[in-house]
Amino acid sequence: MTHHPVRRLARGVAVAGLAALALAVPLSAPASADDSREDIFRRLQADQVPADYVVLVDTSSSMATSNLYGGVRATLGSFLGGLSPSDHVALFTFDEDAVPRYIGPAGNTSRMLAELPATATGSSTDIGRAIEQAVGELERPGAAAVASVVLITDGAHSPASSSDYPQSTGPAWSTLKARAAKLKATSVKGYALPLSGESGASLLGSVVRGTTVLDPSAVAQLGAYLDRSKTGARLGKAKVLLAADQGKGVTATWEAPATADLTGRDAPVTLTLRSDTTHTPLTVTGLSASIADGPQVTGDLPDRVDLAPGEARTFPLALRWDRDPLPIPFRDSDTSNGPLALIGQVTAPWAKALSPDIDLRTRATVAGDPRTVTVTSTVGTWTAQAIAAAAAALVLMLLALILYLRKRAPQSGTLVAVSPMTGQEVARFPLRGRLTRFGGPPLTGEGTVVARRVPRQDTNTDGVEYEITFRRLDRTDTTTLPSRGSVLLGGMAFEHQPPPEPIPARR
Template identity: 40%
Template sequence: MNPTAHRTAPPATRPAAVLLAVLVVVLLAVLPLVGSATTARAAVRDDPAPSRAEVFRALSLERQPADYVVLVDVSGSMAKEGRYDTVRQTLRTFLGGLAPTDHVALYTLGTTVVPRYIGAAADPAGVLAALPAAPERNGYTDIGAAFEAGLRELERSEALRVASVVLLTDGENEPPPDSAFPLSTTAGWTAALHERAAKVATRASLVGYALPLATGATGAQLLRQVVPDTRELAPSSIQDLGAYLQRAGDDTRLRQARLLLAADRGKGVSAAWTGPPSPDLTGGEVSGTVTFTSRTAKLPLTVRDLAVAVPGDVLGVSGMPDTLTLAPGESRSVEVRITGHLDAGRLGLRESRQEEVRLRLSGTVSSPWQSTFGADLPLEVPAAVDPAELPVRLSATVGSAAALPLLVGVPALVVLLVVLVLVRTRWPVLGGFLVVEPVFGGRVPERIALRGRRVRIRPMAGGSGLVRGRRKLFGRRESVILVVRYSPDGSAGRASSAVCAPDRRVVVAGLAFSYQRSAAGRPGGVR
């Protein structure tokens, strides 16, 4: 025993060791919680992509059956290395992975081509039981006849939209002498079979899968001449056959999924304003709904980083979730709140107003199935919500009730003040007397007291007139002059006017008018 294994630390270091142990225990307890919280947040943010099997189940591929033509070589060479037994075992797994509604046509090819089973894939054991217990001891390998039998099955009237031809052989094409597909005319019969396969491909997705089980097998090259879309799955050993057969089955299901999802290609999420047609924003806040609709029939969609805003800084919008998940064809309505006020204009008058604003939507649209299939099945989901802007017509009562009285009253007051100033300036209050007498005498002069800004006169000589004052500068001194308008018969047609300065005399229509001021500057009396 190593004596150093029992060596203890000096007493002086024990408190530090205890503290270190406590810290380790705390960290071990806390770190899983932190990690789990981070993982939970990540799970909320990035949902794990479903497996292909889950997607196939979601698409109900069992309701979309496919055709499988399985051609199994039973020539004598298949007895080598246990090839035939391995084929039987792996076919059990392969057939068990098919949907019960899939259609299977199982043929053995050797000296002759024998249909062993034709029907639904619901009973894998029954299909396998139709195979011979062992391959032929000797014999030929008539690959051309097997191709013809498989195409005949795919040409039936009730053939399905997805078809696969699976060839399992370990040898070269060695048709019997009486075969309708001899080696000497290979180019001729492969061309004829190719033409028939092309017709099948016009109504179905046709793919060939060749699994050569030994070096030198030529079945793959021949199958490609008949079915151009042939994929050679060459296992490195007979033990790998099961995995390669599984790849053929998965690829067929992928083609089924591609057909089902073809109608969803290029389709995404649409948005529409489904709230009130003209929401009232008078109170500064209004609620409405934006409805998001998936336009796909099979494909689930998710909108991430979803946001909505109104351009500018006047109105705000809230209530939009960060992430929105939509099942195929589903519509979901989200309630949003618009806050703020409509512009009352420069005058701020109280009025009912409508204004169209645009809700700007942003977010990234995707499908969780995109990462499931990757480049094997491009889904081409539009990344943006369509349309990116939603027009909404808002209504509101804006402005102030006091705006109109102020708008009308203030200018009116200003005008009134201007008028008063002009009146006071242009037409002063009169004082003194207006002396009226005939030009040629014969009557006692008539004295009329001047009061107010206008004085109407009716001289004893007849007629009528109007007297007003006007300010005028005489040198540096301002004085009031009279504007006398007089008509001898009172009609406007015979009226004449004249200006009479203080202590001066003017003649208007045969009457003499004199402006006399009293010594005190006030009227000396009234007529």
């Protein structure tokens, strides 16, 4: 392999790494689904990611025909001048051998062009040797993760007899292909630009996978085709930056007490949404927070949350438990032990513009472990329960009294005690109120009378009957006395006499 002083000089150039650029790049404005790839590359500052450009230019004598070589030189000036200062350029010419003309950082276009020969005078076209130099350049320590190999030629592979690549195939080509497959660069693209129909430029594709064979019909179109390699390199730079974001999304975390009493008050909780990406902005929609088994999560969650890379946003919420009170305000406690859960859809505004070349594979839903909270809530109070119980007892007592009073009718008329032996009246007692006590001389005994309502019938037109309890000596007897009727009880006859009918007033 032929070495050149320029190559030795290039070995000393330190390449600032991707590591510095792997830090998140702050967005100057919110990302939008309408961002173009150019917008995305600018936001990513993709041009600051170093890329390797290896340019192989045919200088065989056929390139002098119709001033092909002069047109290539002129076009290369514009192409090389448009590279980023962080890019690394290796410029080779090839004919019977491949000669490095410039190896170093981009930016010094005039020097690069000055190193090119003024005319194309080579006697052979060794494309194999040129590709070998390109592979060797990309094998160097510190090579960039993104690389483009551009091959420009107008002829078929026609090497000198001493070439290691005498044919278009063979062991040397297989070895070269194996070396290219082991390159550490994550993105290596080849661009073959044949300037004639019989060109061997397509041989680049046999070594570098993913080679695109472009077909400019004239040197004037060469610049536009060369720009494709820059576009491909920028996409490769974006891939390098976004690789760490693939499969990432948004994580939710909760700040909440382990236990909370929600009786008559809310318990504050905090939701934090954090973007897990380094470079990719994310959007969360359809947010909904909940907790199982009765309680609710209250507060304002926006319909849309835009998160810059690595950004976290916090939302104050609250736990509430609106339990329906019991019909009677008895004290009642309930406990719920459930997880705080969140639903939300996550999208990447850049996904459409980057597809299909870069698939971000953003997690579609918000991730995060639910926070389990034990909450209690009490309705009613002991005081209310006591008052309610007392009120219920009072109502029951009133109902019992009403029933009692409805059953115990007011008494009227007179209870007459008659000797059953003589038929003579012994005593009489007026019946008043709902309980009448009677007894004393000349009646040898005492008792009580209560009245109760009964259905009216022919034998009892008043609808009242009297229950008489009579105690005489050591014996107590009870019986029922119909209104206007008589009974024998405890050796004494008792009869009921109704009150006298009122005398009509004289007119």
